[in-house]
Amino acid sequence: MSLADFKDDIETCFGASCGFCERKCPVYQVIKKKTFTSRGRNRAILGLIEGKVKPSKAMAKAYFACMLCGCCERWCALPDTEIERELRKFLVEEGFEIEKHKENVENVMKFGNPYGVEDSTKWREGIVFASPKETHTLFFAGCTMPLRQPETLKRAVQLLGPEKIAIMDEEICCGSYVLRTGYEKQYNELTSRFLKYLVDNEVKEIITACPGCNTTIKEKLEKSDSDIKVTHIIQKLVEMLEKHKLTVKKMLGKVTYHDPCHLGRLEGLIEEPREILRQISDFREMPNYGYDSNCCGAGGGVRAAFPELSFEIGKKRIEEVKATGAEILVSSCPFCEEQFRNIGGIKVMDLIDAVWETVK
Amino acid sequence: MDRVKFQGGICVFIDELREQLGDDKVLSEDFERYVYGADWSPRTKEEIFPPDVVIVPKNTEDVAKTVKIAYEHAIPVTAGGGLTGMAGGAVPIHKGIYIDSTSMNQIIDVDVPNQTIRAQAGATLQEINDALEEHGLWLPNLPESKWICTIGSEIACDNDSTFGMRYGKILNALLSVQIVTGSGEILELGHRKCHFTSSGYKLKDLLVGSEGTLGVITEATLKVEPIPRERRVEMIIFSSMGTAVKFLDRLLKAGLTIEGAHINCKRRLKFYTHAYRKKYGKDPEIPDWAGALLAIIFAGDKEVVDFERNYALGIAEEMKGELVKEREIVKGWWISKHTLEFPPFKQKWPDSQREKKFGAVDPGIPMGRLEEFYDVFVKTAEKYNLQILGMNAYLEHPNSIGFSLSCALFVDYHDQDEVNRYLKYFEDMAKAAVDFEGTMSTYMSDTNLKVPYFEYEHGESAKYMKKVKDIFDPKGIMNPGKKFEYKGDVK
Numbered sequence: 001m002s003l004a005d006f007k008d009d010i011e012t013c014f015g016a017s018c019g020f021c022e023r024k025c026p027v028y029q030v031i032k033k034k035t036f037t038s039r040g041r042n043r044a045i046l047g048l049i050e051g052k053v054k055p056s057k058a059m060a061k062a063y064f065a066c067m068l069c070g071c072c073e074r075w076c077a078l079p080d081t082e083i084e085r086e087l088r089k090f091l092v093e094e095g096f097e098i099e100k101h102k103e104n105v106e107n108v109m110k111f112g113n114p115y116g117v118e119d120s121t122k123w124r125e126g127i128v129f130a131s132p133k134e135t136h137t138l139f140f141a142g143c144t145m146p147l148r149q150p151e152t153l154k155r156a157v158q159l160l161g162p163e164k165i166a167i168m169d170e171e172i173c174c175g176s177y178v179l180r181t182g183y184e185k186q187y188n189e190l191t192s193r194f195l196k197y198l199v200d201n202e203v204k205e206i207i208t209a210c211p212g213c214n215t216t217i218k219e220k221l222e223k224s225d226s227d228i229k230v231t232h233i234i235q236k237l238v239e240m241l242e243k244h245k246l247t248v249k250k251m252l253g254k255v256t257y258h259d260p261c262h263l264g265r266l267e268g269l270i271e272e273p274r275e276i277l278r279q280i281s282d283f284r285e286m287p288n289y290g291y292d293s294n295c296c297g298a299g300g301g302v303r304a305a306f307p308e309l310s311f312e313i314g315k316k317r318i319e320e321v322k323a324t325g326a327e328i329l330v331s332s333c334p335f336c337e338e339q340f341r342n343i344g345g346i347k348v349m350d351l352i353d354a355v356w357e358t359v360k
Numbered sequence: 361m362d363r364v365k366f367q368g369g370i371c372v373f374i375d376e377l378r379e380q381l382g383d384d385k386v387l388s389e390d391f392e393r394y395v396y397g398a399d400w401s402p403r404t405k406e407e408i409f410p411p412d413v414v415i416v417p418k419n420t421e422d423v424a425k426t427v428k429i430a431y432e433h434a435i436p437v438t439a440g441g442g443l444t445g446m447a448g449g450a451v452p453i454h455k456g457i458y459i460d461s462t463s464m465n466q467i468i469d470v471d472v473p474n475q476t477i478r479a480q481a482g483a484t485l486q487e488i489n490d491a492l493e494e495h496g497l498w499l500p501n502l503p504e505s506k507w508i509c510t511i512g513s514e515i516a517c518d519n520d521s522t523f524g525m526r527y528g529k530i531l532n533a534l535l536s537v538q539i540v541t542g543s544g545e546i547l548e549l550g551h552r553k554c555h556f557t558s559s560g561y562k563l564k565d566l567l568v569g570s571e572g573t574l575g576v577i578t579e580a581t582l583k584v585e586p587i588p589r590e591r592r593v594e595m596i597i598f599s600s601m602g603t604a605v606k607f608l609d610r611l612l613k614a615g616l617t618i619e620g621a622h623i624n625c626k627r628r629l630k631f632y633t634h635a636y637r638k639k640y641g642k643d644p645e646i647p648d649w650a651g652a653l654l655a656i657i658f659a660g661d662k663e664v665v666d667f668e669r670n671y672a673l674g675i676a677e678e679m680k681g682e683l684v685k686e687r688e689i690v691k692g693w694w695i696s697k698h699t700l701e702f703p704p705f706k707q708k709w710p711d712s713q714r715e716k717k718f719g720a721v722d723p724g725i726p727m728g729r730l731e732e733f734y735d736v737f738v739k740t741a742e743k744y745n746l747q748i749l750g751m752n753a754y755l756e757h758p759n760s761i762g763f764s765l766s767c768a769l770f771v772d773y774h775d776q777d778e779v780n781r782y783l784k785y786f787e788d789m790a791k792a793a794v795d796f797e798g799t800m801s802t803y804m805s806d807t808n809l810k811v812p813y814f815e816y817e818h819g820e821s822a823k824y825m826k827k828v829k830d831i832f833d834p835k836g837i838m839n840p841g842k843k844f845e846y847k848g849d850v851k
Contacts, residue, residue, distance in 0.1 A: 008714070011405065011774070012710050012711075012713060012714045013710065014398070014405060014773075015713040015714070015717045015773050016400075016709040016710045016712075016713040016717070017398070017399060017400040017443065017444065018400070018444065018505070018508070018707070018709040018710070019442050019443065019444055019505075019507075019508035020507060020508065020700075020707055020709065022442075022462075022507075022508055023484070023486065023507040023508065032416060032460075032462055032463035032465065032482075033387065033392075033416055033460070033463070034395050034396065034443070034460065034462070035387070035391065035392045035395050039395075040395040043394060043395045043397075043398075043408075044391040044394055044395060046394075046405060046408075047390070047391060047394040047408075048391075050405060052390070052394060052408075053390050053391045053394050054390060054391075056389060056390075056391070058389045058391075058392075059389065059391045062391070062392075073705055074704050074705060075702070075707050076705070076707055076710055077705060077706055077707055077708075077709075077710040077711045078710050265704070291704040
């Protein structure tokens with residue numbers, strides 16, 4: 001793929017010029033410059049394709065300031081986030097990469113996580129998993145949860161039953177970070193290793209704990225015509241509750257739920273977490289939820305490269321949480337949760353922990 | 361940058377802008393400027409006009425500082441909002457400074473007892489309504505672009521509104537407006553929070569439809585209205601557009617208060633039923649005899665809405681009108697027109713503009729000549745071999761039959777020849793409206809397109825208009841090339 005492959009979409013955006021992407025774009029709502037919107041980016045890409053605009057450091061600074069949250073796309077009919085990813089790839093190829101992203105990508109390639117931590121398997125010490133060829137179901141922990149929420153991961157495994165799931169000895173990164181920061185070569189390298197593992201080990205289902213991993217793996221498998229099923233853990237929890245393999249009681253107080261962009265808007269898993277939360281808490285909704293949820297501000301490499309912008313966006317979301325009167329903010333993404341914990345002002349809990357605490 | 365060369369190779373005015381406003385409010389990279397070089401009007405990608413520099417002000421003082429520098433160096437200044445204009449009104453065709461007013465979007469004051477709101481010019485109509493909603497109030501001057509269209513643009517281009525038959529156009533709501541004139545002076549024009557005045561000249565009214573040629577609008581005070589409790593939208597089929605006009609006239613005679621009315625020709629409805637087609641995979645079934653589909657909006661307390669609706673339907677029956685019973689058709693139109701509740705990832709505009717785009721002319725004609733003008737529309741489109749999208753008459757005057765016409769085509773914006781033919785169509789239709797004892801523009805203003813035939817409508821009065829412009833804009837730098845020709849002269 002190249003930017004020119006999106007010429008038709010780019011010209012359509014120029015033709016439509018509706019600007020609907022601006023209304024809820026979390027970045028544009030903080031930085032009121034049209035260059036930061038999908039329409040603005042698409043117009044600049046038109047300039048690049050037409051040779052009227054040249055890539056630059058300033059362009060990279062503007063176009064990497066996007067969480068790829070898909071809010072623009074929700075109000076569009078064009079593949080805006082895919083176009084933005086292609087633009088990032090182009091900028092990296094042209095030598096206009098973001099230093100912090102480069103550093104994190106090197107970490108991913110070396111350690112399997114962007115944080116530069118050598119061993120991220122400590123959380124599973126003492127847990128006996130099944131072998132993949134036996135169970136055909138792979139549990140994929142991701143890079144953030146093992147380091148930031150190891151206890152949550154242990155609980156996830158307990159709820160699923162370690163004897164029913166397998167785990168990779170050393171997880172190969174799903175490629176989400178490198179894909180979203182424009183490093184195609186590294187993405188291809190990671191995903192081909194990952195696909196080979198899946199085939200070699202006869203994996204038929206992957207259960208993820210992280211929404212970013214979920215969409216990235218799913219996208220890759222779909223493009224590879226694979227029939228391996230990808231499931232997020234909350235889907236499994238709902239299934240277990242429905243089949244009465246898990247019983248919970250209503251013991252949490254006032255709770256609201258933040259839809260991670262990759263799980264809600266981009267994956268359509270909107271009702272599932274609510275189904276659980278209604279059973280275990282005094283649940284209340286924020287005005288912007290589901291497909292219209294506001295982003296936490298951390299994704300797409302924004303927190304690493306533009307911490308102030310990221311903080312500003314996350315702070316606005318916490319204000320929405322507080323307006324509901326909720327005492328606990330539940331979510332299903334380690335990345336979003338870490339962002340909210342860092343900003344502070346509200347108790348943050350993963351849905352896995354919320355279920356764990358209410359299991360009878 | 362051409363203008364920089366024109367200035368003798370020295371980037372004086374941009375340096376001064378940075379010094380006065382700070383680097384963050386001055387955008388001069390090529391990719392930044394390119395974004396602001398076009399709006400929604402039919403144009404090829406060769407017709408993008410990036411300004412020399414873009415300013416993102418935070419307040420009126422920033423705008424005043426900008427215009428003073430522009431005045432000193434005689435640099436064109438074009439202010440814009442959502443850039444969803446349909447005729448290039450905010451496109452900086454002579455480059456210079458573009459002021460992106462959307463960075464000024466603060467709601468300054470909501471006065472609930474007096475039912476007014478004061479907002480910065482860059483607040484979108486939706487943002488204004490979001491601020492009013494909790495008080496049970498709304499600003500009903502809402503075009504389809506309300507999420508993006510700013511209040512400054514609504515005033516400057518004298519836009520249309522879905523609810524015009526009850527609330528009129530923006531002039532009906534505008535109480536006071538702050539501008540920065542072409543010499544950088546800050547002026548407040550209007551009558552504060554009072555609905556009208558008989559004192560002085562009504563300079564505020566000059567701003568409506570001025571397209572930023574007199575000054576940059578920076579703040580406005582508007583009269584707002586209580587949100588009606590109930591709303592009911594219906595569609596009635598009539599044999600002709602003229603019959604639909606007579607029906608509406610009959611309703612007014614009966615004493616009904618209609619919130620909105622839109623007369624669609626049969627072809628036009630197709631454009632507005634995108635949601636229906638997406639859902640059912642087919643066009644809505646409209647009988648062959650249909651010549652017009654009237655969308656009519658009733659609003660108020662439930663009992664009143666029910667009574668008005670039933671009374672109106674009774675009259676419709678007498679006039680052989682047929683109610684559209686399939687609610688999905690009505691709903692599809694209403695989503696497209698007002699609620700914008702598009703399914704995720706399926707907002708209608710991008711896909712509907714992929715090959716050809718919406719291109720319209722916006723004439724006004726006397727109420728009794730709609731049928732006659734519809735023929736002119738069809739013949740003119742055929743003359744230039746352009747694909748007809750359809751005609752819509754938006755009722756825009758409170759409690760009377762005064763409409764804006766949208767005579768729309770599909771224009772292939774990839775094809776320069778077709779865009780040129782569209783512009784010829786645009787000119788013919790504008791002149792035809794004047795010949796019909798009407799006006800060539802009712803919601804897009806004049807832009808640069810109507811400059812060559814501006815005097816065709818205004819005759820000798822155009823000279824007085826130019827004198828008015830000279831008072832507000834002594835060096836002719838405010839959105840030059842719009843309404844009047846720009847000669848690049850420095851006085």
